[in-house]
Amino acid sequence: MYLRFPLACFGFSMTLLAIGGCSPDDEHQQASLEERSAAFEQSLDTIKDQQLKDAIADLGGSLLLLERARLKLQDKPVETEYGTDDLALLKHYPSSQALSDTxxxxLFVLRKNTSSDYLTDLEPVFPFPLNSASEFPFPHALEWQSVTLSNKQVVPFAPEWSETDPGIQLSPSSANLSNPDDLTVTYPYIDGIEVENTQQPQPLILHGKVEVIAPGKVVNFNLDAKDMGKTRTDGTISVTLLALGQNYAEVDIVNSAPLAEQVRDTPLNPLIIQARDHSGQFLSRSGSINENPEQLAFYQQQLAEMLKQTAWSDAFEQQLDNEQKAFDQKHPHHYSKVYFNGTVKHVDINVLDFSTADLTRKSLDLPVLKLDKAVVGKDIQPLPISVVVYDDQAANYLKNATLDPEQLEKSVVISQSVDDASAATLEFSHPATFNDEMLGALPQRSDAPVTFFAEDEKGNRSEPLELPTEAFDVDPEAGVITYDLNLFPETPAYAVGSIPLFIADIDKQVLEVTHLPKGLELKGNTLIVDQKVFPAEAWRFYAKDGTGNYLKEVIAVRHSDEPDGPPAFDVHYFYGQPTQLESYARTALNPVEYGFEVKLDKAPQASMPQ
Structure with a gap:
């Protein structure tokens, strides 16, 4: 069963996350990465034994990948980007085991709507986001095994779809690369015979098994520059902040207690390292390197031993395994160098203590639920949820319900593109906020005057350029000005004008579920919103339970009385039982004229107008 590890463990992030490594030795630094990569590829071509070749390609390729990641990470410019608290999930539950149980x-499974008669897509829905920075923090494994169909046929899971299999197949979906757990039931295509999807055997139950390792406790250390080089201890765990750079932290930990017996054969990385800047907000990661110089030297030694072999053997594999175990016993330290997007002020080192651990294994028999996001009819599909999950991003997101013009103007970013002289652009954008979500339909057209200027000998603005109307186009709603340099009498140097932005006036109300107004109804974990009274374009609803935390919304379903008809009501499903609602209503839309003077980039000489 494939184990997913916590964020600090090796793997790749959406930005750049290396599987480990450190600075190469002097000899490696002298040779270019490209030259060594090419030489390595050539050496692989000389190896005849396929098993040996695969092992060398795996280890050698990883070592090259480590160095490539290291070079990119150390040269990456420091640009601030905020993330979320990776351990916020744990703070809502009384123990690590309670989080694992949640x-x-x-976990449940939805059957996704499909237009194909030969495919039915299944979407496992997880209570915690698995493709974000705050994914489930404990080592966990999920393995799909089969699906039971409505005709009682059991179709085994296959890791990939087969062209030669004539029967019904269950395999990973190729349509949704962002969610690797999505599955597809594929029906055989028989030439000349039309079979509608509704006539095919439908998936009823998805079978699998899950495994979660919950640490006995999580120990936290909050460090800053004054702690550099010092060792801090809590119980059996000692942490040393080896280095703290502008945008990185280098950490070493030791747990003097041995691993719990049930997880001693499982590779575990106990470190989750986070950083905050002067504002106290968590910085997002740009990548990490999780092996120290001793570990890297050990792997280089193993690679050298592999390269001396002429064939792979069980004895040699056992030798490598024994060497690895011996090295791990002599080097119980865990090392990590984590890079962040922003300037680091404080480092939060969270250590998962696996000296005691709860290993949970469970078979899964999950009913396949039909719950489309758009439904015709008034029947509400129940979605009973036995767990409570909170939305830790909601409070911060809702802070931007109210914006003032100055805040909005300060957040505007102007970007230019002059690669295409016939379609050069100026684009005005700003970070998305909750207020933006509430803007609704904007006026179709607003005045957005712009004037182009050349420059004089001193580089200052000269007279405005007289241009034909087709020389430029302004799209106020998109915030984009497109201009054709070929239609300009001379190269423009400045653009001066204004772009309309908008701010919504939002009225926030707190509603007790025992006294809801007409048009709102709460049934269990579902909120039913009459679209005639509270149209979604102008209203949003958030739910809290008795703890005062926002509940995470599972899914929202829009009901209409007829196909392609106007929405009748929306149904919002929550992980938990709401005891209080917050309503946000747009009451007005206010234009903000954003005035600008932009020094224009010059187009490449080859594309300049002649």
Whole structure:
């Protein structure tokens, strides 16, 4: 079963996350990465034994990948980007085991709507986001095994779809690369015979098994520059902040207690390292390197031993395994160098203590639920949820419900593109906020005057350029000005004008679920919103439970009385039982004229107008 590890463990992030490594030795630094990569590829071509070749390609390729990642990370410019608290999930539950149980018991499966008669897509829905910076923090494994169809046929899971299999197949979906757990039931195509999807055997139950390792406890250390080089201890765990750079932290930990017996054969990385800047906000990661110089030297030694072999053997594999175990016993330290997007002020080192651990294994028999996001009819599909999950991003997101013009103007970013002289652009954008979500339909057209200027000998603005109307186009709603340099009498140097922005006036109300107004109804974990009274274009609703935390919304379903008809009501499903609602209503739309004077980039000489 494939184990997913916590964020600090090796793997790749959406930005750049290396599987480990450190600075190469002097000899490696002298040779270019490209030259060594090419030489390595050539050496692989000389190896005849395929098993040996695969092992060398795996280890050698990883070592090259480590160095490539290291070079990119150390040269990456420091640009601030905020993330979320990776351990916020744990703070809502009384123990690590309770968090594990919530992950397992909150899993369910939806049948996705499909237009194909030969495909039915299944979407496992997880209580915690698995493709974000705050994914489930404990080592966990999920393995799909089969699906039971409505004709009682059991179709085994296959890791990939087969062209030669004549029967019904269950395999990973190729349509949704962002969610690797999505599955597809593929029906055989028989030439000349039309079979509608509704006539095919439908998936009823998805079978699998899940495994979660919950650490006995999580120990936190909050460090800053004054702690550099010092060792801090809590119980059996000692942490040393080896280095703290502008945008990185280098950490070494030791747990003097041995791993719990049930997880001693499982590779575990106990470190989750986070950083905050002067504002106290968490910085997002740009990548990490998780092996120290001793570890890297050990892997280089193993690679050298592999290269001396002429064939792979069980004895040689056992030798490598024994060497690895011996090295791990002599070097119980865990090392990590994590790079962040922003200037680091404080480092939060969270250590998962696996000296005691709860290993949970469970078989899964999950009913396949039909719950489309758009439904015709008034029947509400129940979605019973046995777990409570909170939305830790909601409070911060809702802070931007109210914006003033100055805040909005300060957040505007102007970007230029002059690669295409016939379609050069000026684009005005700003970070998305909750207020933007509430703007609704904007006026179709607003005045957005712009004037182009050449420059004089001193580089200052000269007279405005007289241009034909087709020389430029302004799209106020998109915030984009497009201009054709070929239609300009001379190269423009400045653009001066204004672009309309908008701010919504938002009225926030707190509603007790025992006294809801007409048009709102709460049934269990579902909120039913009459679209005639509270149209979604102008209204948003957030739910809290008795703890005062926002509940995470599972899914929202729009009901209409007829196909392609106007929405009748929306149904919002929550992980938990709401005891209080917050309503946000747009009451007005206010234009903000953003005035600008932009020094224009010059187009490449080859594309300049002649």
């Amino acid at each position: 992950y397992i018991n909150g």
